Amino acid sequence: MTQPSIASARQVRHPVRVAHLGLGAFHRAHQAWYTQRANEASDGDGWGIAAFTGRSPDAARVLAAQDAVYTLIERGPDGDSASVVEALSSVHDGGDADAWRRVLADPRVGVLTLTVTEAGYRPGSTAPARVLDGLRARFEAGAGGIAVVSCDNLPDNGAVIRDAVLALVEPGSELDAWIRAEVSFVSSMVDRITPATTDADREAALRLTGQEDAAPVVTEPFAEWVLSGDFPAGRPAWEAGGARFVDDIAPYERRKLWLLNAGHSLLAYHGLAAGLRTVAEAVADPALAAELERLWDEQRTELPFDDATVDDALAALRSRFGNARIEHRLAQIASDGSQKLGPRIVDPLRARLASGREPGAAQLGVLAAWSRHLAGPDVRDAGADALVAALRDARTPRDRAAAVLAALAPDLTDLIEPLAERIAASEPATPQGAHA
Numbered sequence: 001m002t003q004p005s006i007a008s009a010r011q012v013r014h015p016v017r018v019a020h021l022g023l024g025a026f027h028r029a030h031q032a033w034y035t036q037r038a039n040e041a042s043d044g045d046g047w048g049i050a051a052f053t054g055r056s057p058d059a060a061r062v063l064a065a066q067d068a069v070y071t072l073i074e075r076g077p078d079g080d081s082a083s084v085v086e087a088l089s090s091v092h093d094g095g096d097a098d099a100w101r102r103v104l105a106d107p108r109v110g111v112l113t114l115t116v117t118e119a120g121y122r123p124g125s126t127a128p129a130r131v132l133d134g135l136r137a138r139f140e141a142g143a144g145g146i147a148v149v150s151c152d153n154l155p156d157n158g159a160v161i162r163d164a165v166l167a168l169v170e171p172g173s174e175l176d177a178w179i180r181a182e183v184s185f186v187s188s189m190v191d192r193i194t195p196a197t198t199d200a201d202r203e204a205a206l207r208l209t210g211q212e213d214a215a216p217v218v219t220e221p222f223a224e225w226v227l228s229g230d231f232p233a234g235r236p237a238w239e240a241g242g243a244r245f246v247d248d249i250a251p252y253e254r255r256k257l258w259l260l261n262a263g264h265s266l267l268a269y270h271g272l273a274a275g276l277r278t279v280a281e282a283v284a285d286p287a288l289a290a291e292l293e294r295l296w297d298e299q300r301t302e303l304p305f306d307d308a309t310v311d312d313a314l315a316a317l318r319s320r321f322g323n324a325r326i327e328h329r330l331a332q333i334a335s336d337g338s339q340k341l342g343p344r345i346v347d348p349l350r351a352r353l354a355s356g357r358e359p360g361a362a363q364l365g366v367l368a369a370w371s372r373h374l375a376g377p378d379v380r381d382a383g384a385d386a387l388v389a390a391l392r393d394a395r396t397p398r399d400r401a402a403a404v405l406a407a408l409a410p411d412l413t414d415l416i417e418p419l420a421e422r423i424a425a426s427e428p429a430t431p432q433g434a435h436a
């Protein structure tokens, strides 16, 4: 029997007032969900999102076929609850440059959100050029200021995208002056564990709602969003979903990157080496759980929060990571380590050194496990090509340590010896002379 499609579930389509770049699972579990909550809480017209894919047009094609509505499954340790999200008013192939320019040149559009991955901010990535293309269209149309809100896991992410965009503009040009004066680059700390959607998730959506949905999203019940910056053309009332607006974002970013994301990276590299597949499997392993606690002890010392606040955050993380009903694949987290380990491990390591402490053994252990991962067959990290080649040529643990630090933190040469020790300890025993 054919089941009804979720396409017929839409009850309202709000006018497009938000543009989004990077139509992945996370955008749909996080910013679109907060926007949905804001729209539900408002009396008048809400804020509809025009969402553009980043690389492949597939997500737009699949969502367009179901009128851009989808099921959000909140998966707790004891069960699922499903809701329909209709905050996306339209979905577009990111290659449709005319549609992109048209949306950003519309004065009713006041916000541009981004989830383009950490790698999307690297020099040479197409994301800043596309943001600039949209801003140029807005400038030429005289459509007024706009807020660009980065939602990727990078510290001071608003400043990172601003600098990447301005680096592409002729200094002193009218466009340069307009961006500096009228465009607000908002930094945000985003948190909601959202794995890639699987076929089992599509079946779960059908079971829960009785409707066919080719693009549901499964996420944890927890969600957090902290933002800092101005919104010159207004914004959705995201606080209806619990978002907070603060003057200084840095402490929140550090708390999240140094505890949650760093913990994820540790579990990913150590867990994959141990033949494990998911975050929940990894934290169920006593040795890995102990290593995770060691890392948290090392990284918490430099956080600008009192002990009770950090204790609460860690208690929540233990239970979030242990939610075995969320299938968060270690391989997904392990990708792009060259972009992730700076903010997650090297920054807190630097903070430890700056306050006169020893480098953390678990911190170095993550770097050692990463170097081993890079020598394996399943590396997905375009930014690590040169390091992978250097590691292939490296003959000793010391050479490998030097290569890793040269790539991630070239000034920290004092760490070559202690990192080499961790690398040597983590390597499988090799026949005498194999590296010589």
Ligand SMILES: NC(=O)c1ccc[n+]([C@@H]2O[C@H](COP(=O)([O-])OP(=O)(O)OC[C@H]3O[C@@H](n4cnc5c(N)ncnc54)[C@H](O)[C@@H]3O)[C@@H](O)[C@H]2O)c1
Pocket (backbone or CB within 6 Å): 021, 022, 023, 024, 025, 026, 027, 053, 054, 055, 056, 115, 116, 117, 118, 119, 120, 125, 126, 127, 151, 152, 153, 154, 190, 191, 192, 193, 194, 195, 196
């Ligand atoms: N999934 C999570 O739990 C989570 C939580 C917090 C933050 N985030 C942030 O969101 C990002 C995306 O996560 P996701 O789960 O949606 O991943 P995803 O793989 O589902 O989607 C990634 C999106 O980024 C786009 N993209 C990649 N490179 C791009 C580029 N150069 N230009 C434009 N778009 C580009 C892709 O096209 C895709 O739409 C993460 O990398 C992270 O920074 C994710």
Ligand SMILES: O=P(O)(O)OC[C@@H](O)[C@@H](O)[C@H](O)[C@H](O)CO
Pocket (backbone or CB within 6 Å): 118, 153, 190, 191, 192, 193, 194, 260, 261, 264, 265, 332, 333
């Ligand atoms: O999404 P990435 O690739 O930046 O990193 C993988 C995970 O650490 C990350 O997605 C977390 O699940 C997320 O940051 C939780 O809010």
